Amino acid sequence: MTRRTVYVNARVFTADEPAWAEAIAVDDGTILAVGTEPEVRAAVGGADPGGADVETVDLDGRLVLPGVIDAHTHLVMMGEALGRVGLTDARSLDEIRARLVAARAAAPDAPRVLGRGWLFDSVPGSAPTAAMLDEVLPDVPIYLDANDYHSCWVNSAALAELGITRDTPDPIGGRIGRDAEGEPDGMLYETAAQQYAWEHLAAQATDADRDAAVERTIAAYLATGVTGVVDMAFDELGLAAFRRAAERRGGTLPIRVVAHWFVANTGDASANLAQVARAASLADEVATPWLRIAGIKLVLDGVIDACTAAMRHPYVDGSNAEPIWPLEALEPVVAAADAAGLQVALHAIGDAASGIALDALEHAHAVNGDRDRRHRIEHLEFVDRADVARLARLGVVASMQPVHADPAIWANWAAMLGDERADRGFPWTEITDAGAVLAFSTDAPTAPHEALPNLYVAATRRSALDDSFPANHPEYAVPLADAVRHATRDAAYSCREEGSRGRLAPGxxxxxxxxxxxxxxxxxDALLEARVIRTVVAGRTAYRADARPTESTDRGARAAA
Ligand SMILES: [Zn+2]
Known part of the structure; x- marks a missing residue:
């Protein structure tokens, strides 16, 4: 038996043509009609002259948006972060230490103290050390992920637990911070954080820990109006956790999950290609409307804040970073994924990295010929003007995160570049003016996952964290209607779902x-105060802000949202 619902008395932004409507008719998870109330009622009646029960929901004049699709996120990490000591708003070393001490006091038997989100400029000299943590908590390992998740700050007990000494070599694409004598100083950058700290912590985490993280993530997303997500670093443990989450619910999930399989540069060409082959077989095997492997994810460089993004010209201190994937290693991997029909997502923040990404994609076009492809570059924070045009020509989706341009975290970003390059950061309108598709996301947990503050930064280039900061290059702000389209319609396009979701339209x-x-x-400004009061996924109310009784299903009965 089908379930039919008409939602009436609403301000419906469709992200389609026409842009506005006042009612939606839903038939068993699919939109039947969008328009005026008489129009959608006629569609319901016309489709079922026998007259099944039709539920009416009066939305009390509220705004309805297409479900937001967070087109770049890290689901298990986000759930783990939601369970850690939050440090983003701890703006001094004393405050950071006080929160860690309090967390330890609250859980004296925990094997470790885990924190997240600290900012470099909250630490004296922007130079965190193990000693700073040893002074307050010498006996328990401490792991603190930086706000951008490109480095990890640990204490001496953690270094000991990880077995990191002065003799430990730096991994490819990463660095163990060292003091003047060559001793590890407590900082792990890029792949050093991934391969030492995170792999160790992941090995300690249990399935139950990951299940709890997945449930925290799902609940947090539904509460902010997100109905679909694209995970940008899926691995075996994350896949298993989401399969269990679906099993607990008879094969479905409350939110739609598309994932890119993380492929690391092992330094060995055949081992790299083996990871692509694994992703290709998973894409065949994991392919439901709720959980699907769409492609691969490659991280070409780091971040500007830590001077680990690969730039065409050095940072203000004269340093630069080598790409994690040099072009000759990248080309065969991208070409193999392209040939297998996988989507390729390339993390490229610096202009040298995005240039390499586009070179590798051009190579794939050349060797594999014309085909239906939907590749994407992630972040694109500082991109060469000529590469913006090349991106558009190649049909590559620009996947960008408004929250990363929040003025409250902008100062260090601009200072690391130290020149006029800082005036062309996150140039959203330049990218859309060139004709490229721009998809918005949050990259949670490197930034807050909430959808409406993300739209606020997109539409204003002002801070959703601290309104005392001036707008950050407002010439790159996008009108709110376009911001919503980039977070819904274009985010659906980024995962090849534009024909099935992302707009409010029949079918x-x-x-x-x-x-x-x-x-x-x-x-x-109302985006900062606004709250999601109902989230509907596949026609079912998956989240409600209040606890009013569920509405009657009698024909004609009305329930307020
Ligand atoms: Zn990411």
Whole structure:
């Protein structure tokens, strides 16, 4: 028996043409009609003249948006981060240490103290050391992920647990911070953080820990109007955790998960290609509307804040970073994934890295010929003007994170570049003016996962964290309607789902969010106060902000949102 619902008395932004409507009819998870109330009622009646029960939901004049698709996120890490000591707003070493000491006091028997989100400029000299942590908690290992997740700050007990000494070599694409005498200083950068700290912690984490993390992530996303996500570093443990989450629910999930399989540069060409082959077989094997492997993810460089992004010209201190994937190692991997029909997502923050990414994609076009492909570059924080044009010509999706351009975290980013390059950071309008598709996301947990503050930064280039900062190059802000389209319609395009969701139109999935106030009428500032009050996925209410009784299913009965 099908379930039919008409949602009426709403301000529906469709991210389609026409842009606005007042009612939606849903038939068993799919949108049947969008338009005026008489139009959608006629569609319901016309489709079922026998007259099944039709539920009516009165949305009380509220704003309805297509369900947000977070087109670049890290699901298990986000759930883990939600369970760690938050340090982003701890703006001094004393405050960071006080929170760690308090966390230890609250859990004196925990094997470790785990924190996340600290900012370099909260630490004296932007130079964290193990000794700073040893002074307050010498006896328990401490692991603190930086806000951008490209480095990890640990204490001496953690270094000992990891077996890191002055004789430990730096891994490819990473660095163990060392003091003037060559002793490890407590900082692990890029692959050193990944391969030492995170792999160690992942090995300690149990399936139950990961299951709890997955559930925290799902609940947090639904509460902010997100109905679909694209994980950008899926691995065997994450896949197993999401398969268990689906099994617990008879094969479905409350949110739609598309994933890119993480492929590391092992330094060995055949081992790299073996990872692509694994992703290709998983893409065949894991292919439901709820959980699907779409492609691979390659990290070409680091981040500007830590001077680990690969730039065409050095940083202000004269340093630069080598790409993690040199072109000759990258080309065969991208070409193999392209030939296998996989989507390729390339993390490239510096202009040298995005140039390499586009070179490798051009090579794949040349060797594999014309085909339906949907490749993407992640972040693109500082990109060469000529490469913006090349990106558009190649049909590559620009996958960018408004929250990473928040003015509250901008100062260090600009200072590391130290020249006029800082005036062309995150040039969203330049990218869309060139004709490229721009998909928005949050890259949680490197930034807050909430959808509406992300749209606020997109539409204003102002800070969602601290309103005392001036707008950060507002010439690159996008109008709110376009910001929503980039976070819904274009995010769906980024994972080849534009024909099934991302807009509110007949035949597409009934995935949408109801917002308690309307920033289109009240102004962009209302995005900071607005709350999601209902999230609908596949026609089912997956989240409600209040605990009112569920609405009657009698024909004609009305329930307020
Ligand atoms: Zn990411």
């Amino acid at each position: 597409l999935a009934a995935d949408f969010a109801v917002i308690d106030r309307d920033p289109f009428e009240l102004g962009d």
